[in-house]
Amino acid sequence: MKQTIIDPHIWESIFSSIHNGVIVVDRNRKILLINSSAKKLLQIENENWEGKDIRELIPTTQLPHVLESGTSSIGVKMNIAGRQCLVNRTPLYRDGELVGAISVLQDISEMEHYHSLFKQMETIIEFSTDGIYVVDKEGKTLMVNSAYEEITGFRREELIGKHMENLVRQGYFDQSVSLLVLKEKKCISILQKIGGKKDVIVTGNPVFNKQGEIEMVVTSVRDISHLIKMKTELEKAKSFSKMSHNRYTFSIDGSDEKMIFLSDPMKRIIEKVKQIAPYPTSVLLTGPSGVGKEVIANLIHHLSSRKDKPFIKVNCGAIPEQLLESELFGYEKGAFTGARQDGKIGLLELADQGTIMLDEIGEMPLTLQVKLLRVLQEKQIQRIGSSKVKNLDIRIISATNQDLRKLISQGKFREDLYYRLQVVEIHIPPLAERPEDIEPLLDHYFSFYCKLYRMNKHLSPDTKNILKNYHWPGNVRELKNLIENMIVSVPSQSIEPHDLPLHIYEQTNSGASLTLKQRVEQFEKRMISEAIQKHSSLRKAAEQLGVDHSTLVKKLKKWNMSVRK
Structure with a gap:
């Protein structure tokens, strides 16, 4: 029987180049070949083990069992020289005769370390407060984290495996920073609208391999809706501070004056106000000058769910016609000659989520009546010089001492706007028709001003x-x-x-x-x-x-x- 099954010198260069450790033994358990990787793994680089029994080198080896049984054992974990290894053992046959065995050793301690690191990184990414979105070099989605799902409302099952071009086409995003990064091969940040609703800022970072080619793009996503909201509120605050009180006023609680009355007509009006205040319907207040239409408007706002939101009061007769449109609707920078460089937020937009009182509504020009009608119908507003439309949630209370029906017959007021404003109409009678209220009003204001001026x-x-x-x-x-x-x-x-x-x-x-x-x-x-x-x-x-x-x-x-x- 021949003990040598292969010429070690012929194959030594081949086995030495293999990354995994390789040990070949003959039928008598003598080591015929051991490559450099195995020597390094077993820490015997400067020793010569050819011809020695494998059990001397690895006492726990199972190669003798393979030689005796003639069967393979694959994927067995062993501790060799203090390292976790994955060992494959295979019998060698020649002309049907068992002549030896080969053992392949794979050091998995490094693999497990990298696997552990990968798991840690995966956990860090998953629990990041920023959304993470990863695509490959082709633009296909590899992974997204939980924060991204929460920010966008999209499930990862909808995205993973999908190409960014298709996702943009389907309306998931208005544009893709990943595709821009793959094209420009550099870090890029853009504002992105998710699902046509939410604004986010996304930053795409390319990941290069050793050859300088992009392997993937990692994108961080941050929700800036709250920042945009804060910016809008800041604009509102600045606008409030610049408001001219001879044209319009601003209040939050809607309780500028007390309601003083004893008469039955006023009692009926207050009961009606309490009934309609919780609902966002438009209210038209009519009655002669000085009867207290603004006080009733204050009460409607104060009794509504909007009481903690802005209450804007606009005197349509006090603002010049050529300025009224820009005051109500606002404008973008450069919208017209003389416009402020930073643009201006309009009074209707300032009153968003609150209430706006349009006093002397009968004085509003017909051209603006058309625009106001559109606001009431579509619940949207568009600044002068802007192509953007903003949703609006406001309650409109209008007031007049004129006969609007008479103005309609004269062609000075739109009938369709009248019916939009007059969903609920409250007529406040003059003081002469409610004499019971005169004495309590006298007593109240006399006491008020005596106290005010000491x-x-x-x-x-x-x-x-x-x-x-x-x-x-x-x-x-x-x-x-x-x-x-x-x-x-x-x-x-x-x-x-x-x-x-x-x-x-x-x-x-x-x-x-x-x-x-x-x-x-x-x-x-x-x-x-x-x-x-x-x-x-x-x-x-x-x-x-x-x-x-x-x-x-x-x-x-x-x-x-x-x-x-």
Whole structure:
């Protein structure tokens, strides 16, 4: 029997080039060949083991079993020289006769280390707060992490294995940074819209091999929707700070003034306001000037779910026609000559998620009425000079002291817009039609302004009676302004009929029934009050009036008029 089955010198160069360790033994367990990789693995690089028994080198070897049984053993894990190895053992036959065996040793300790590192990296990527998206050199999706799924709403099963061109075509993205990186062969960052809804910033990084070719593209994805929202809110805040209060006002809580009333008509109005406030329907407030339409609008906003959102009030009659469109809709930079370089956010956009009150709606130009109608119908807004459309969620409260139906018949107001604004109409009657409210309003505003200006004054019974019987053509606004005027301008603590404007007490029963002597006395009181208020001393006031100082003092005592200097 021949002990040598192959010439070691012929095959030595071949076996030496193999990365795995190779050991060949003959039928008697003698080592015929051991390559460099095996020597390195067994740490015997400087020793000569040819011709020695394999059991001397590896006491735990199973090669003798292979020689005895003539069967292979594949993929057996063994600890050899302190390393985890995967061992394959195969019998060698020649002309049907078993002549030896070959053992292939694969060091798997490094493999397991790299596998562990891979698992760690996979875990790190999976738990990254940034979305991770990986494509191969062809542009096909290899992997995405959980953060990407959460940011985009896409499942990885939808994406993995799909080419980026197809995903863009199907509307998953508006553009692909991975394809740009594969084309430009450099790191690229872009803004990307996911599914036509969410804005993200994506950065694609190429991964090169040793030959300088792209192996894959790793893209990080960060949701910037909250940043865009913060930018919008900052724009709003800047716009609010620049608002001109003679044109429109801004409030959050909608509670600028209290509702003061006793009359049944106002009770019915308040009940209606409570009923409709929670719903986002458009409301049209009608009634003469000064009846409190703005106060009712405040109450509607305050009782709604929008009470913590902006409440914009626009006086359509106070803004020049040529400016009203840009004020309401805003504009992009360079939209027209004189436009601000950074553009401007419009009042309708500022009121998004809140309420906007369009006062004096009857003064709105027909061209703007068409645009406002489109806003109401489509719930969208477009700035002047912009191609972008923004969804809008606002409640519109409009107010007017005009007869809109009459304006419609005159061709000055669009009928379709009227019906859009008049989903709910609330008519606020003039003060003359609800006289029960006059006295509580007088008491409220008198107390309010006395406290505001730290004064201790009161209305005489005659004065109050005159004011209760006055018809108040300017309604609550006139009443409020008159009370403030009397408190700050009348020097005496008691406000008497002669302190009232002539047109008020002359139009009441009390004023009309005065005798000539009483009228003269009232006129005299007025002149004396004005003189005392104008001069620093009673003596100087008497000089202006052309009477003795003692005469002036007697008259003041007779009328019980006090003097505060």
